[in-house]
Amino acid sequence: MRITTVGLDADDTLWHNETLFRLTQDRFRALMADHAPSEVLDVRLAEIEKRNLRLYGYGVKGFTLSMIETAMELTGNEAPGRLIADILAAGREMLSEPVEPLPGVDKALDELSQKYRLVLITKGDLLHQEQKLAASGLGDLFAAVEIVSEKDASTYERVFARHGTGAGEAVMCGNSVRSDILPALEAGAYAAYVPYPLIWAHEVADVPTGHPRFAELASISELPAWVSGL
Amino acid sequence: MRITTVGLDADDTLWHNETLFRLTQDRFRALMADHAPSEVLDVRLAEIEKRNLRLYGYGVKGFTLSMIETAMELTGNEAPGRLIADILAAGREMLSEPVEPLPGVDKALDELSQKYRLVLITKGDLLHQEQKLAASGLGDLFAAVEIVSEKDASTYERVFARHGTGAGEAVMCGNSVRSDILPALEAGAYAAYVPYPLIWAHEVADVPTGHPRFAELASISELPAWVSGL
Structure with a gap:
């Protein structure tokens, strides 16, 4: 042949790629610790990612938007202080991570x-x-x-x-x-x-x-x- | 030849494309009316978009993330109630707009x-x-x-x-x-x-x-x- x-x-x-997503998700869990147990957060994020996939496609920007949406939903639209800014920063760091x-x-x-x-x-x-x-x-x-x-x-x-x-x-x-x-x-x-x-x-x-x-x-x-x- | x-x-x-961005930006101004005058908002959003361009590139997802970042900054990280959820919804609507x-x-x-x-x-x-x-x-x-x-x-x-x-x-x-x-x-x-x-x-x-x-x-x-x- x-x-x-x-x-x-x-x-x-x-x-590496998925490792970086998992590490960011760990960080997201820590940021959200006062608002949702890890298991609830993971399930809700996965659902929101899946629902958004048709619009956002694959990649870090869509993942960041889905984390923010999950945070808003699980805090009843009352995300405290720096939470959203920290999620934005986590997304930007993923985009500038060395390869x-x-x-x-x-x-x-x-x-x-x-x-x-x-x-x-x-x-x-x-x-x-x-x-x-x-x-x-x-x-x-x-x-x-x-x-x-x-x-x-x-x-x-x-x-x-x-x-x-x-x-x-x-x-x-x-x-x-x-x-x-x-x-x-x-x-x-x-x-x-x-x-x-x-x-x-x-x-x-x-x-x-x-x-x-x-x-x-x-x-x-x-x-x-x-x-x-x- | x-x-x-x-x-x-x-x-x-x-x-049409820019029209849709302008309409969304109008909506963003209305959402932010209690926090920043339109002129301040426009300048800050343009600066944040420009700074993020190298990481986010062109398109609606990066624009949505930049609007959220602008909102967090102009509210001193204290975005009220549905504000962030409304920005996310505006971004999703741009992505599903008829062509x-x-x-x-x-x-x-x-x-x-x-x-x-x-x-x-x-x-x-x-x-x-x-x-x-x-x-x-x-x-x-x-x-x-x-x-x-x-x-x-x-x-x-x-x-x-x-x-x-x-x-x-x-x-x-x-x-x-x-x-x-x-x-x-x-x-x-x-x-x-x-x-x-x-x-x-x-x-x-x-x-x-x-x-x-x-x-x-x-x-x-x-x-x-x-x-x-x-």
Whole structure:
């Protein structure tokens, strides 16, 4: 099989992301400690995020707006003193957080980029994803960057047609079975699942073990050997 | 001259946008009437928006966050009752506002699309811009859509190289001299300026009257004839 193109997810595949959301949510729980028990807060925030997803899409700005909405609701619209200002500050800090590639990413991408066209395919805030890629130092390894509002089979068909030689000669690698693996397989691509210890509840799905074009890898370090064996 | 590709800005070129921001800002002034005179509010909001632009980029979500920050600041972190909830609601309403093409847009695009490749080139929230294009009913007329974080000369070079035959055989049309006209001319494209009655303060720049590849048009209805005369 001739593989020409490798698509890579960004958040939690190339660098930490969910960890940062969880840490911010911990901080939000502490800020709200006088107003709601953690369990109530978590459930309400998840519901509000889900309801807003259609309008806000993915990313830090929408998450910040959903935290503020949760705070207003759980305080009966009587948020005390600095609470809202502190939530705004937490959101801004997420947007300016330094970006460090995960272990093994530099070496794996360097190796892959010598044989294949690398395409970054990610959801999230357009500007923030571009800034993270620049801060990661990985930008030059990618032939193309596609920041998309949704990852479905037609997204992968379109991206691999535009930047490669079609999904049939492409591999997609990422940490979300729902967004990176299943729709890429449906589009006819190969798919390598590299789990991250945490996953956003909206992204959970069953692993397609046994699918002929699928592999689960323990680390992105295993990706070059798997691709070159296809 | 052979023109192959026509780039079009979206907000305030194809449909109203700034008007919606101004109406929301009017509403924000009314909500804040007990806390700050309109002039103080406007100045402070503009400053906070500008400071946040590097982190939030363009679009409704960043605008909503900046309104909340302004409210917290001008109330000394003591925003009363429903104020913050009302700002959140105003932001969500902006995101779900119906989209109507401006007068003449349907006909001009229909005519242009029969002879040239049309490319939508716009800043703003990725998901929101995609939703507005879908809601406008104009989506099928475009060969490509590029939602970008910044519009500079290299953006136009890249987009017209990718979706056309280079900037030298392309026209860019939009309502912002700073974002649509000057950088497109710098990239080597032709540029047609169609003013909109309102302009965001950050987008103001001098009109390049007399430039050999530039025209100012009274309406987008004049665009097909101008392009076909090049």
